[in-house]
Amino acid sequence: MDYDPDELVRVLDEEGQVVDEAAMPDLSDETLVGMYRDMRLTRHFDQRAINIQRQGRIGTFASGAGQEGAQIGSTYALAPDDWILYQYREHGAVVVRDLDAGYLEYWMGHESGNASLADKHVFPLNIAIADHLPHAVGMAWASKLKGDERATVVHFGDGATSEGDFHEAMNFAGVFDTPTVFFCNNNGWAISHPVENQTASDTIAVKADAYGMEGIRVDGMDPLACYAVTKEAVERARDPDEGETRPTLIEAVTYRFGAHTTADDPTVYRDDEEVEVWKERDPLTRFEAFLRRTGRLDDELDAEIQADIEDHVAAIIDEASEKEADPESMFDYAYADLPPELERQREGFLSMLSAYGDEAFLRE
Structure with missing residues (x-):
């Protein structure tokens, strides 16, 4: 499908109504409910992690509440052995690859938490902004040279596009046609700096033109739209026309409901009214409305899912807390x-x- 990098790709509106039947991905009921469960699990894990950080049981934590649609939707579009490189906020990507106590161990200061991610084809998280983008391109290039047909998906925020590493990685990927999917989670703020202070471009997606790749702008609060555009991007990387792998830049327009990290006070630089406007687009309530409207979710199943994720998160907190x-x-x-x-x-x-x-x- 041809995309306009200035237009926002959507499948669902804020009420959970399908607005583009042509873009609706062909997913089973089980998969759709699984996506919802993982979104709920990500939100609950986020809330519990902030709570135990306040208790002094883990270090500084970066909340991802509000960005579950982009994270879950994009990760469901991947094969299990595709590589994921993330910044530090994309907990949903780890949830899809099986959230266990090992992930929490990292936030408690144990390097074993990073080591456990490798078995899930998730690269250790990156604190230095955009440093992992050249690494992602290098991994993708290695896959291309080896002929293993893996795609590499790299998550980063809008602030990363101001770093030299972003431009170097994009240029290398465009020149050498690496199977890389650049996934920018544009949540509007790089800590306290609004996105308009990051770039003079009309969008982030349009930057792809300079590097000879396709740029796509998607509603990051819509998990189905994020799935659809990522699925097409990884297929372009893995099974391209005329035998050439091609990279893609995806800009997911989303929002973080909470602070940049638990060391941040967002009330200093943004208005509560802005946050409330974005909460009306909450990816969880939007996707829940879609599932209920289409008969895939009811109160009984929803309660079962909530009880299951609460037990799961409680268990991994207990297990991680026992590590010496x-x-x-x-x-x-x-x-x-x-x-x-x-x-x-x-x-x-x-x-x-x-x-x-x-x-x-x-x-x-």
């Missing part, structure tokens, strides 16, 4: 071979632990 911290592990993952200065610090640290035990952390 290993202070020595802070030296294990930064370098393949520890530099002499850090080796000296490591030995001093271990000596202190040996002499004082847990009291070493209480000494001035």
